[in-house]
Amino acid sequence: MPDSGPNGLERRRTVRIKRSNLLDLRLDDIDRPAIKIAETQDEYEQSFRLVHDTYLRMGYLKEPQPHGMLFSAYSLLPETVLFVAKSYLTVISTLTEIFDTEAFGLPMDIIYKPEVDALRAEGRRVVELSALVTPPKLRWRNLFMLLAQVMYQYSVYRGVDDLCIAVNPKHVKFYKDILLFEDFGPERHYPRVDAPAVALRVDMRHIADRLKEVYDSKDLDTNLYLYFHRMTGFLPWNPEKTPVPTETEAVEGSRDAAAPFMNGRKAEIVRHFFQLFPSLWEGLSPAQRNFLSSHYPRLEEKTLIP
DSSP, rough: OOOHHHHHHHHHHHHHHHHHHHOOOOOOSSEEHHHHHHHSSHHHHHHHHHHHHHHHHTTSSSSSGGOOOOOOGGGSSSEEEEEEETTTHHHHHHHEEOOOOOTTTTTTHHHHHHHHHHHTTTTEEEEEEEEEEEGGGGGGGGGHHHHHHHHHHHHHHHTOEEEEEOOOOOGGGHHTTSSOEEEEEEEEEEETTEEEEEEEETTTTHHHHHHHHHOSTTOOOOOOOHHHHHSSSSSSTTTSOOOOHHHHHHHHHHTTTTTTOHHHHHHHHHHHHHHHHHHHHHHHHHHHHHHHHHHHHTTTTTTOOO
């Protein structure tokens, strides 16, 4: 039953005000702003430092990490994508999309494995969004919405069925009211950040209809349906008319602009970070090492552990 009382009216008014500012992108004084997928070692390092510094400031890290970077083996998987917003050569915001694999699973498996397994049992293509970071001084510029747009289009192109995320309870309202995420798992303690988390999910098979129902109206100042479905040039073709590439096509690089990066250059980057943190490689299971080596054929050409 709709909430028609004063509190309900005020809630809808508040949500509308928040939505009305979502696409107000304040980029005028950002030097050559750009949204892209991280490719270079420098872009990866800047992203990992940005996550490290933000998590340290928010109390999710108890002490600084070696080299001032925060990442995991999931950050280096062949299909993992780091979306970055840049001011010329400087990474100023980042978002990571991690694709599910049999060898690694997803980070949220540590507390939400039964929920994720239920999706896997249905044969669904599941990803987890992680490390969504924008420095406090830049949050009013809505850089996250630019990253979310290209992530959404990339997910459509890759045939993703479910976008999953584990967020701090204080952020649940934004994700549900604004981005239309749905409840996926109850609040639980997330040991990696030593903080509570709530699992949320977007069903990509139906989100377009939901966005259209909620936002495609003359009564709203912000139309997220049009925003997420507007062609940006980020992908080289229309994902609605072109089939998702097979894994073989992706590895061969037949669609380099949007295919997973599984080439020699990425192998060099992966080797670099495992050399920086040998314990990360040492902590992998044999199956996980074999998985990485099979996708990065030149990963172990040089001595991996110094």
